[in-house]
Amino acid sequence: MTSTEATPATAATTAPTTPAARTATPAAAPARAPRAPRRRLRVGPLLLALPVPALVLVLWTVGVQQAWELPFGIKMGFLPTPLEVGRRLVDLAVGGIVDDAFSGTLLAHLWASTQRVLAGFALAVALAVPLGVVMGRFSLAFRMLEPTVNLARPIPVTAWAPLTLLIIGYGDGSAIFLVFLAAFFPVLLNTIAGVRQVPVRLLEAAAMLGTRKAQVLYKVVLPASMRSIASGLRVALGLSWVILVVGETVGINTGLGAMITQARDQSKTDLIVAGMVVIGLCGFVADRALTGLLALATRGRPTLT
Amino acid sequence: MPRIGTVRPRQPADVRVAGLGKQYPTRSGGTVAAMADVDLDVPAGEFVCVVGASGCGKSTLLRILAGFEDATSGTVTVAGAPVTGPDPERGVVFQDYGLFPWLSVRENIAYGPRQARLQRSVVTERTDRFLAAVGLTRFADKYPSELSGGMQQRVAIARVLANDPSLLLMDEPFGALDALTRSSLQGELSRIHRDTGTTVLFVTHSIEEAVFLADRVVVMAGGASHGVPGHVKEVVRIDLAGERDVTSAEFNALKRRISALVHEEVAAPAA
Numbered sequence: 001m002t003s004t005e006a007t008p009a010t011a012a013t014t015a016p017t018t019p020a021a022r023t024a025t026p027a028a029a030p031a032r033a034p035r036a037p038r039r040r041l042r043v044g045p046l047l048l049a050l051p052v053p054a055l056v057l058v059l060w061t062v063g064v065q066q067a068w069e070l071p072f073g074i075k076m077g078f079l080p081t082p083l084e085v086g087r088r089l090v091d092l093a094v095g096g097i098v099d100d101a102f103s104g105t106l107l108a109h110l111w112a113s114t115q116r117v118l119a120g121f122a123l124a125v126a127l128a129v130p131l132g133v134v135m136g137r138f139s140l141a142f143r144m145l146e147p148t149v150n151l152a153r154p155i156p157v158t159a160w161a162p163l164t165l166l167i168i169g170y171g172d173g174s175a176i177f178l179v180f181l182a183a184f185f186p187v188l189l190n191t192i193a194g195v196r197q198v199p200v201r202l203l204e205a206a207a208m209l210g211t212r213k214a215q216v217l218y219k220v221v222l223p224a225s226m227r228s229i230a231s232g233l234r235v236a237l238g239l240s241w242v243i244l245v246v247g248e249t250v251g252i253n254t255g256l257g258a259m260i261t262q263a264r265d266q267s268k269t270d271l272i273v274a275g276m277v278v279i280g281l282c283g284f285v286a287d288r289a290l291t292g293l294l295a296l297a298t299r300g301r302p303t304l305t
Numbered sequence: 306m307p308r309i310g311t312v313r314p315r316q317p318a319d320v321r322v323a324g325l326g327k328q329y330p331t332r333s334g335g336t337v338a339a340m341a342d343v344d345l346d347v348p349a350g351e352f353v354c355v356v357g358a359s360g361c362g363k364s365t366l367l368r369i370l371a372g373f374e375d376a377t378s379g380t381v382t383v384a385g386a387p388v389t390g391p392d393p394e395r396g397v398v399f400q401d402y403g404l405f406p407w408l409s410v411r412e413n414i415a416y417g418p419r420q421a422r423l424q425r426s427v428v429t430e431r432t433d434r435f436l437a438a439v440g441l442t443r444f445a446d447k448y449p450s451e452l453s454g455g456m457q458q459r460v461a462i463a464r465v466l467a468n469d470p471s472l473l474l475m476d477e478p479f480g481a482l483d484a485l486t487r488s489s490l491q492g493e494l495s496r497i498h499r500d501t502g503t504t505v506l507f508v509t510h511s512i513e514e515a516v517f518l519a520d521r522v523v524v525m526a527g528g529a530s531h532g533v534p535g536h537v538k539e540v541v542r543i544d545l546a547g548e549r550d551v552t553s554a555e556f557n558a559l560k561r562r563i564s565a566l567v568h569e570e571v572a573a574p575a576a
Contacts, residue, residue, distance in 0.1 A: 199403075201399060201401060201403040202403060202405065204371075204373055204391070204397070204399075204403065205397075205399070205403035205404075205405070207372075207373075207390070207391035208371060208372075208373075208391040208392070208393065208395065208396060208397045208465075209393055209396075209416055209417040209420060209464070209465075209468060210392070210393030210417055210420045210421055210468065211420050212420065215420070220405070223405070223407045224407075226407075298407075301407040301408075301448070302406055302407060302448045302450050303406040303407050303450075304407050
């Protein structure tokens, strides 16, 4: 609809004297012409978004076939083509194409990974939000804990991994703990920041309206810092998936990270890339699910999400 | 517009301020007196406006009455009881509204009655009544960010009135509004005061606003930047009956007199 309307208008700007353009939009054409560029942008976000990935796929395919050598010493000859990755993805999901140990195992890996992410993330939220509220609200707690938090925070979670394997051991526990560590700090810092930024005016308003002390937190502090907390949750959930792959590399058999590691050991590049695609999608879907959940929980109220 | 009328369950409070002083610590370790020896008696039901140049302590006075700040010296009692902290009996209307942005207009107004754990039917009745009193029934389900400044301030006033306060404290409530909205809200406030009989202490920069609204105008002067602590300079009774005509000679004579009192001080700082 929009495109058929936009075309004559565009034609009118470029060639206003063309009879075809005049008959298509009689009289209205000159008035509408200046707005044509804005209309054209709306034609379809898909149409605008598709060319770049399409080009990447084409270059990727050609590059693999021609065995291009790229900067950083990237030898594209070792890469699978997009088509091979696609085949592997389908096989991973339903089997029947490659028929190896990985065929049809996607759901098992996905489920194992999702469980670990959810466990670690939930644990982090359950601890970091209350701690952040306390640190943001009480300056004594802040001054006591902030230096420690900021000393521990710069240690990369990946640097925790070797130690974790030694003190927790191979298995779920280590992976969940690493996800927990990764998610903990973004949630904590955003909660502290959000709580400290609650406008004094709202606290005064709550006080003079008779808000009971015990309710101030729930009635004012949390809603007023909800935005900041929510963005912390999103960052943390994204990081959770990143760290999961690290956490699953050693001593774990099922899980997307484990799958990629096994694929590397067997030099199955198509499986590695397929795994990467799945993990990327997981992060994306998880983020959408989280924002959807938050919007649902806050019932679309302004300033909450 | 419907009247609030009839229901007047809580008695308006009288306010007694005696020898009130407020000092702030300075960075160099000393103290600076923002206000000293302020005495003020407001009988129950009176509408008092406080005017004065910036820094004279008029907002500090209001904030101490609200219970947001402690006095350094002196006593403040409302309805015979000393002020120890914020209380729903003393409703405050801020210049920047202070509405909860995540609550709808209706929920903002129902907030106080709900906190007071009133029966659900009472909460609904009060909310509807004050929504109507400020003419916002049609906007009950909007959020504050969807309203104009004047409408937001109406919500803030209704929200406080729904708590049935015995004292209404208003800190330059119309200062951020345009002239037209301002004058219509002044008219509404005047009517609300007549209907509820609540005691009102109203801080403003506008002398015309003060003369229009008040039974008495308290002129404050001084302030830290003048080298003298803020104090009450004079109290002017506004003896204008009925609906006030801002163009009348009496009105303007009072305006001139108060204006002179305020400006003397500004013209001669650190005297």
